[in-house]
Amino acid sequence: MRSSRATLRAGLSVAATLPLLAGALALSTPSASADNGSGRHLLQGTKPLWATARADRGATAGSGKVSARVYLAGRDAQGLTAYAKEVSDPQSASYGKYLTARQAQARFGATPGQIKQVTSWLKASGLEVTGTNQHYISVSGAVSAAEKAFSTQLHNYRKGSRTYRAPTTTASAPGSLQDAVLTVVGLDNAPHYVKHDDTLPPPDAVFRNAGPFSTYYGSNVNQKLPSVDGVKAPYAIKGYTGKQLRSVYGAGNKSGKGVTVAITDAYASPTIADDASRYAARNGDGHYGGGQFSQVLPSDYTDTEACGAAGWYGEETLDVEAVHAVAPKADIVYVGAASCNDNALLDSLGKIVDNRLADIVSNSWGDIEANETPAVAAAYDQVFQLGAIEGIGFYFSSGDNGDEVANTGTKQVDTPANSAWVTAVGGTSLAVGKHDDYQWETGWGTLKASLAADGKSWAGYPGPYTSGAGGGTSKTVAQPFYQRHVVPSELSKANGGKAMRTVPDIAAVADPTTGFLVGQTQTFPDGSQQYSEYRIGGTSLAAPVIAGVQALAQQGRYGIPIGFANPSIYARSGSRLFHDVTDQPRGVHHDLANVRVDYANSFDASDGLLTSLRSIGHDSSLAATRGYDVVTGVGSPAPGYVASYDLFHR
Numbered sequence: 333m334r335s336s337r338a339t340l341r342a343g344l345s346v347a348a349t350l351p352l353l354a355g356a357l358a359l360s361t362p363s364a365s366a367d368n369g370s371g372r373h374l375l376q377g378t379k380p381l382w383a384t385a386r387a388d389r390g391a392t393a394g395s396g397k398v399s400a401r402v403y404l405a406g407r408d409a410q411g412l413t414a415y416a417k418e419v420s421d422p423q424s425a426s427y428g429k430y431l432t433a434r435q436a437q438a439r440f441g442a443t444p445g446q447i448k449q450v451t452s453w454l455k456a457s458g459l460e461v462t463g464t465n466q467h468y469i470s471v472s473g474a475v476s477a478a479e480k481a482f483s484t485q486l487h488n489y490r491k492g493s494r495t496y497r498a499p500t501t502t503a504s505a506p507g508s509l510q511d512a513v514l515t516v517v518g519l520d521n522a523p524h525y526v527k528h529d530d531t532l533p534p535p536d537a538v539f540r541n542a543g544p545f546s547t548y549y550g551s552n553v554n555q556k557l558p559s560v561d562g563v564k565a566p567y568a569i570k571g572y573t574g575k576q577l578r579s580v581y582g583a584g585n586k587s588g589k590g591v592t593v594a595i596t597d598a599y600a601s602p603t604i605a606d607d608a609s610r611y612a613a614r615n616g617d618g619h620y621g622g623g624q625f626s627q628v629l630p631s632d633y634t635d636t637e638a639c640g641a642a643g644w645y646g647e648e649t650l651d652v653e654a655v656h657a658v659a660p661k662a663d664i665v666y667v668g669a670a671s672c673n674d675n676a677l678l679d680s681l682g683k684i685v686d687n688r689l690a691d692i693v694s695n696s697w698g699d700i701e702a703n704e705t706p707a708v709a710a711a712y713d714q715v716f717q718l719g720a721i722e723g724i725g726f727y728f729s730s731g732d733n734g735d736e737v738a739n740t741g742t743k744q745v746d747t748p749a750n751s752a753w754v755t756a757v758g759g760t761s762l763a764v765g766k767h768d769d770y771q772w773e774t775g776w777g778t779l780k781a782s783l784a785a786d787g788k789s790w791a792g793y794p795g796p797y798t799s800g801a802g803g804g805t806s807k808t809v810a811q812p813f814y815q816r817h818v819v820p821s822e823l824s825k826a827n828g829g830k831a832m833r834t835v836p837d838i839a840a841v842a843d844p845t846t847g848f849l850v851g852q853t854q855t856f857p858d859g860s861q862q863y864s865e866y867r868i869g870g871t872s873l874a875a876p877v878i879a880g881v882q883a884l885a886q887q888g889r890y891g892i893p894i895g896f897a898n899p900s901i902y903a904r905s906g907s908r909l910f911h912d913v914t915d916q917p918r919g920v921h922h923d924l925a926n927v928r929v930d931y932a933n934s935f936d937a938s939d940g941l942l943t944s945l946r947s948i949g950h951d952s953s954l955a956a957t958r959g960y961d962v963v964t965g966v967g968s969p970a971p972g973y974v975a976s977y978d979l980f981h982r
Contacts, residue, residue, distance in 0.1 A: 372483055372504035375515050377706025380522065383489045383498035392486040392497050394476035400518030401468045401675060402450060403711045404442035405511060412440040416720035416753070417813070420896040422903055428892060430723035433688040440718065441466050446512040453506060457481035467682055467714075482516060496522040514714060515707040517674070524708070525639055525672045526598075526697045538854040541867050542929045542941055545570035549763035549771060549846065554927065557943075558789050561922040565945060568928045571849025571867035572764060572841065574617045574657025579768035581658070581840065581881055582971035588659025588883035590891065594690030595652060595664065595876070596680045597697065598672040599636070600629050601645035603853040603861075608652050610863055611851035617653075618660040625652070625663075628683060630670040639672035649852045650868055651694055651876045657848075658880025665689050672697070674708050678715060681726075685718045691886060691893045693719070694879035696729045696872035698746045700736055701808060709751070709808070716753035716896075723893030726754040727879050729871035730836040731802025734777060734952030738797055743953070745804045745835045752812040755897050756835040757875045758964045759801030759842025760913055760956075761924070761948045770970075772917035774924060775963030776801040776843040776869075777951025783943040790945045794923070800951035801842055801871055802835065803962035809833035814902040819960050837898055839913060839964035840877040844869030845926050845946045848877075857935060881969050888978035900977075901966060906959065909976050910967030915949035915956045924948040 406412065418426035431439065450469055451461055458477030463470040475486050475497075482503035488495050498520035505513040546552040550566040557564065601607070604627075609620055633641065648666060655664055667683055669676040677697070684690055716726055731746035733739040749756035759776035777800030781790040804826070811824050811831035824831035841847065847869030856862050886894050894900065904910065917924075925947040933939040949956065956963040 371507045373507050373510040373513065375482070375503045375505060375513065375707065377710070378482075378503035378516055378519060379484075379499045379501060380520050380705055382491045382522070383487070383500070383520070387489040387491065388500075389488040389490055389495055392475050392488055394474060394479075396475040396497070397472065398475055398478040398486070398518065399462075399470070399472045400478065400516055401470050402454065402516050403468045403514040403714070404446060404450065404466070405514040406440045406442050406714075408440055409514065409714075412714070412717050412721070416717040416896070419723070420720050421814075421899045428723075428895070430893065430895060431721050433686055433722055436718055436721050437466060437686075440721070442512070450509060450512050453509060454481060466686065468711075478519060482519065484519075486519065491522055496520060498522070515710045517705075517707050517711065524674055524703065525635070526674070526677065526699055537934070538856050538862075538864065539866055539934050540864060540931060540936070541570070542931045542937065543567075544929065546926075548576070548766050548768075551766065557783070557927060560790070560793070560925050560945065563922050565925045565927050568845040568926045568946070569867070571847055571865070572762070573615045573849055574660065576764045576768050577658055577841065577848075577877060580762065580764055580770040581877070581969045582974050583658065583881075583884050584971075584974060586884040586887050586974055588662030588880065588887055591659065591692065591883040591886045592663040592665060592690040593655050593659070593879050593883050594684050594693045595648065595655065595666050596669065596677065596684070596693065596695050597644050597647045597651065597666075598639055598669045598676065599633055599641045599644045600627060600666065600668040601648045604645075604648055604652060604666070607649055607852050607863060608656065611653050611865070612656060612660075614851065614865075615657070615849065617657045620656070623663070625666075627666045627668065628689065629668045630676075630679075633670050634676070635671035635673060644672070646850075646852055647696060647872065650848070650850050650872060651696060653850055654848055654873060654876035655694060655880045655883070658877055659883035662880070662883040674711075678711055681712075681715045685715055685722065685724060688722055688724070691724060692879050692882050693724060693726045694876045695727065695748070696875050698728060698731060698749055700740055701744045701747045701750055701806060702740070702742065704747045704808070706808070709747070712748050713751055713753050716751060720753060720896040723895040725882065725893075725895055725897045727757055727875050727882070728754050729875040730756045730758045732799050732870045732872075733802060734797070734800040735804050735954050736802070737952060743804060745806050746802045749802070749835050750806040750809050750833055752809055752833055753896065755878070755901065756837050756965070757871060757878045758803055758836030758839035759871045759874045760839050760964055760968055761843035762841040762846045770911070772920060773841075773911055773913045773968055774915050774917060774949035775913060775951050775954070775956025775961070777915075777949060777954065777963070778843065778845070779947040779950045781945045781947070783945070793945065794947045794950070795945070797950065797952055799870075800954070801839065801874075801963050803954050804835060805962070806833040806835065812898070814899040818902050818905050818966070823960070823962055834962060836962070836965040838878055838901055838966060839968050840874040840881070842869050842871045842874040843948065845928050848873050878969075881974065885974045885977035888975065890979055892979065894977060904973070904976060905966040909970055909973040911970045912958060912967050913956050913964040914958060
């Protein structure tokens with residue numbers, strides 16, 4: 333997301349992560365502080381935590397170049413936050429009284445006068461204005477000009493094995509612009525790319541699942557393989573399809589008709605329209621009607637090598653096909669970003685809000701909270717709040733690395749899923765029965781043990797942790813009102829002191845071994861481009877599945893959007909509208925696992941097969957328990973959840 337971070341995406345058993353952005357203070361304006369005594373308006377969060385005295389390597393050359401964005405606060409930043417809460421809270425008299433995009437801009441957007449004032453200040457400081465819109469003013473210029481404008485010095489700091497530029501003190505703007513300037517990003521130049529998940533095979537290298545498979549959970553068991561707790565484990569399913577997911581998550585007769593779901597990722601797959609149409613026809617999801625799928629793309633792309641552009645094609649493919657599978661009549665608009673950095677992704681989200689392109693937005697990218705700064709979080713939260721007052725709900729995958737300890741050495745959550753203004757989607761392992769009936773779910777968390785050379789045991793059973801749904805307690809975002817009295821204090825106060833935002837909010841299938849069948853054009857070893865299907869998972873699957881479920885739910889509201897859904901979701905917590913997911917499903921009295929067989933070369937059996945046992949319900953230090961938990965939130969949608977949003981529901 334920001335200028336140079338990588339985004340991960342959830343996918344096959346290898347988990348990858350996108351740089352999620354850290355959220356701002358919950359339900360409050362997270363930007364700058366008051367005058368610091370020098371007539372300046374402090375822009376909090378602009379000095380990164382890694383810019384310490386110990387890491388200081390001296391001043392940056394004044395002739396160096398800086399490119400930055402000054403985000404605008406708008407007419408009434410505090411009023412925006414307050415109104416976003418009111419229209420989203422079912423207990424508020426203003427609930428559902430959304431504004432149009434034009435009304436939102438007129439009431440809360442930056443005024444021409446503010447834009448003129450900020451522009452004059454930046455130019456007077458010696459910076460060149462390179463672009464202006466209703467959200468920000470972009471500038472470039474010498475380091476010395478940036479130092480003058482923001483009243484700080486820029487130094488070089490050691491960060492890991494690299495050296496980057498950053499402010500020595502918190503940046504500021506003139507006190508007269510306190511109501512006009514939200515924050516500035518770009519004064520530091522450390523990488524802030526979001527990543528797509530490495531579990532998604534890139535289209536330039538084919539990936540195939542080996543067999544054998546189960547067609548539904550437990551349908552195919554090899555009696556010759558070693559037992560687990562005296563029980564023979566079934567083969568992993570080939571990949572669930574829309575028919576199965578619609579059944580277990582209670583779609584009923586709803587199709588999502590009349591609802592629009594937007595999907596954001598970086599770049600755009602050149603074969604997405606053909607792939608999605610072919611997949612739907614092969615798997616019974618119904619054909620796409622005229623205009624049902626559309627794309628809004630930038631005029632050009634940047635950072636294609638740094639972001640691994642081709643790897644994003646599979647991300648888009650999964651998102652589009654999963655939404656259509658769950659809500660086959662919903663309109664889908666793909667809004668591609670020019671790159672995987674924060675500014676580009678913010679631009680794609682801004683297009684959705686500024687033009688009211690959708691009711692629901694599914695996002696499967698992000699980063700760890702430690703990589704986020706309050707400055708960028710403020711810019712994201714402003715977009716999320718503008719969406720809330722227009723009746724737009726944003727859904728983000730919670731990540732694929734559990735508590736992130738194995739990945740980063742530090743227990744933390746992912747972002748933007750940690751924002752108080754988005755719905756964070758966690759992950760489950762799902763068992764669907766022979767008649768598309770719901771059997772059970774556990775929290776998604778996988779341990780892997782390979783078949784021993786003699787074939788008589790699972791070596792090192794249960795084996796090391798491989799991946800699992802992200803979750804936990806934020807260190808930067810205060811607890812939002814809707815989580816009070818639902819999230820246990822031992823979770824919200826896990827970091828000590830005050831109650832903080834916990835993640836996720838809701839969950840759906842994510843485990844790659846109980847994952848989703850996807851169809852995509854890939855490059856085969858002979859160089860040919862061919863369509864093929866494979867199984868995939870991760871919270872990058874869970875997010876579009878929940879977006880599809882929410883589209884079904886909104887259909888019964890006769891054109892009235894659900895909007896920011898968290899207050900409504902938590903108001904339903906503890907009821908039969910959710911599957912209360914635990915790691916030990918009732919009625920199951922043995923360790924759950926399935927057998928997965930992979931091609932060693934990811935394509936065919938010429939280089940051999942790899943057989944492993946994947947244990948289920950072991951997510952790092954996180955646990956799915958009765959009630960709210962940090963793997964599955966309040967649970968997964970149960971029959972009745974979709975209908976509970978109907979305007980005339982009784």
